[in-house]
Amino acid sequence: MPLRVEPETTFRDALRNQNGKAGRPLAGMWVCSGSPLVAELCAGSGLDWLLIDAEHSPNGLESILAQLQAVNGYPVQTVVRPPMNDTVLIKQYLDLGVQNLLVPMVNSAAEAESAVAATRYPPHGVRGVGSALARASRWNRIPDYLARAAETISLTVQIESSAAVGAVEEILAVDGVDAIFLGPSDLAASLGVLGQQEHPEVRAAVEHCLKAAEAAGKPAGVNAFNKDTARSYLTAGASFILVGADVSLLARGSEALAAAFIKPADGQEPASY
Template sequence: MPIRLSHPPTLRERLAGADRPLVGMWISSGSPLNAEICAGSGLDMLLVDGEHSHNTLETILSQLQAISAYPVTPLVRVPVCDPVIIKQYLDIGVQNLLVPMVDTAEDAAKAVAAVRYPPRGVRGVGSALARASRWNRVDGYLNDADDTISLYVQIESADAVANAREIAAVDGIDGVFIGPADLAASMGHLGQQSHPAVAEAVSSTIRAMKDAGVSVGINAFVPEVARQHVSEGVDFVFVAADVSLLARASEALAAAWLPGEQGESERASY
């Protein structure tokens, strides 16, 4: 007889049971080894990125397998809200999905439909072939799939900020994630995430989500900025990436060991 299996808690469940903001980092290198090293760090979450990295289905699968031995919760970002791509991500076992560039409630509804089986959605049925159901070793997967998946959408444009309450109110959206970099660009302040207008747009979105009782997270690689957002009430925050940690640490190593003056340069912080 095959072993009957179950799924680990979703990010939705982790947030519901948390008594503090959850803290995580990005895995953008595409490396299962890096993912496993970071999975054992004690952080709450890892965000495996399929939008701004060279990740493929195969590398994401390998990273999920490496992470699965640890209690950390993986969140995976798709490159675009495409039902075909989302179907493939879910079938390889992604439980916690982040969809970028969601500007309207209609965009959010499309994301929800993509993660749900008919008649509630449009997700293709292939559970017998998929890691998501552990190849039909999870009893009742087709009927209970919604309980094993949490869905988060990115607020990262001026339009999305204006529509944030409507986006968060869409049935099936478990929370929103604010992307300050793209938000700054959409507001005409490319590379200026700390611009007062951008900062206020971020803060107003956090307040709106808190008022609505919706989970809200943010990307903030500058420690002071991350702490400010925690004080504003975010429920989860991503504070670094594997590639940024390696870049900054290797620069510090060079500065400490190479002769001569090391000129200071401003680095993109997130």
């Protein structure tokens, strides 16, 4: 007899139960290195969630699969960001066993509806059917997977443009959008203040979206590596947050070692982001 398995709880469930552990917002970090070893190190950190990124990181289907396998069994929610809101890519990610998606650059309700449709089988969506071949269903070892697939998937859409901020209420109203996530870096670029995530207009736009999400009864998260900014957004109502990245931790940590033991030849301190 084959082993019958059940899907894990989703990020949506964690946010609903929430705000997670001890009634608080969920804190997480980016995993951008493409390394299953690093992903597993991060999974055991005690953080609530990880975001495996394929938009700005060297991750393909094979490396995402390896990282999902590496973090499996750890008490952490794993969210994966595809490079774009694309039906075929989303199908492939879901078949790999990705249960929690963060779809970038969603600028309208129509684009949000497209993302939802990509996660649902017909007649409720357009996801291609290949469960017998897919890790998602554990090769049809999850009972009634086709009928229950929507229950096993959570969808968060990313608000990171002035157009998305203007349409945030409509995006939040889309059935199947479980949460929104604010990206201050691209939002700053869209608002004409590239590289200025702390700009008052950016902060105001983020806080506007947090209030809209609260009014809609849906969770909203935000990316904020600056600790003071992160705490400010949590106070403003963020339900989940990203506060660091594996590659940034390694970059800043290695720079600190160099600064402690090697004096720059020109006497200047190295610049870092």
